[in-house]
Amino acid sequence: MSTIESFNPSAWLRPPHIQTLLPRLVFRSRQWYGQWETFALNDGDFIELCWHPHATPDSQRPLVVLFHGLEGSVDSPYIWQTMEELAEHGIDSVVMHFRGCGKTPINLLPRAYHSGDIGDPTAVILALRERYPNRSIHTIGFSLGGNMLVQLMSTELADVLTSAAVCCAPLDLMSCSKRIDRGFSRLYRKYLLTPLKQKFTIKQQRGMFKDCTQLNSLDVNKMTSFLEFDDKVTAPLHGFSDVEDYYHRASGKQFLKQIRKPTLIVHANDDPFLGPDVVPHLDEMNPHVTYEKHPHGGHMGFINYQHRFYSWLPTRLVNWVSEKEAEQL
Incomplete structure (x- = not known):
């Protein structure tokens, strides 16, 4: 377990509610963003995938599957900014929308999705692995999607993945x-x-x-x-x-000991969504987990300013993916 405290915003940007609210105010909407794909599920329902506009399905480039937070989508700043950063580093990406969170707001079945719902992500990842047998697949989960991803990385499905990154996850619901x-x-x-x-x-x-x-x-x-x-x-x-x-x-925290592949977990100490019990103790971890708790960042914020507003988080996530990808060479 390693703890790094490296995100240090300007003093006027440190209040947690500024960090949490600012992204929606300063970053433009990207509702038009990407290439959409309807993914049929075995129970008769469907979910929607959105690929980065410049994704190249036939390439051998690494692929990152992103999982958004509660009621999030590709329009969420933390999603499209991460996809943009990945593309700049030659990495393809696709976001899996949980049921009812894509362009179609009402799914076909009574059920929806929840914080421990690994069934649909499992189906998507297995399909992508079959579709692209030679590409390395990484995963990134945000908030609810991050909590889900911790559980997923404790299952055998992790064996077909290269790495995971988990951001602002409510590991104790x-x-x-x-x-x-x-x-x-x-x-x-x-x-x-x-x-x-x-x-x-x-x-x-x-x-x-x-x-x-x-x-x-x-x-x-x-x-x-x-x-x-x-x-x-x-x-x-x-x-x-x-x-x-x-x-x-x-709750994802109970699955940390069973994680099977390199997994980065990023929390902000001032996150207004998260209770104190989300922070894992040393005896709840295993060597595959890298844990970072930053003093500032709010919930899915990590915003700083230098000539313009920017988010530190996508850079951290892409560095992690690039590092784990390089280890495969």
Whole structure:
């Protein structure tokens, strides 16, 4: 386990809420971005992949699969900026959108996605490995996608991957659920819960929960916390008995010891989304894990300014991928 504290923004950029909110304000939207692919799932549903505009499917260049955070997409600054940085270093990339997070906001089945949902990422990675048998495949997960990726890297699927990087991941879900219920962080809670409730309501109106009386009659608009939403919606929709069962089984920290390939984990000490229990102890790690906790950065921020605003995080991630790629030569 190694700890590096190297992100040091200008003093006026250090407050965590500035770090968290600024990317959406200073970086332009990229909704048009990329080459889209509909990926059919075995249960009859689908997800959407978005490739970097200059990706070359027939090349032998390294490929990075990115997993976004809760209700994120290729339009999220941390996603498209990382894809741009990878392209500048000759590395192809594709972002896997969780169900209902791509251009099509409502998926075909009642279920959606959750913090421990490794099924769809597994299907995508296996398909990409079959499609490109000679390319090295790396993975990067952000926030919810990072928590999921920790679990995935503890499975046999990691054997077909070269490396992983995990950013701002809520590795202890109960701790993070309580943290986002406090102070200014409640603003983020409302921002993230609103689209989840909207999608659930649309599915209700379409009769997608008609076989489940509990969900069909549920009024999610009265819900104000993740704890309640995950207990009444996420847990029953995805096979968990209740929110405690969901948070316990889906939290990534318990899988760190089983990680099978080089994995970088990046946290900011001032992240307003994350509770203190996300930080792993030394006895919870293994030699494949490189852990970095930076004093500043907020949640998915890591913003600095030098003649222009820029994010430090994509450079760190590309350096990691390049380093692990070089080790294969």
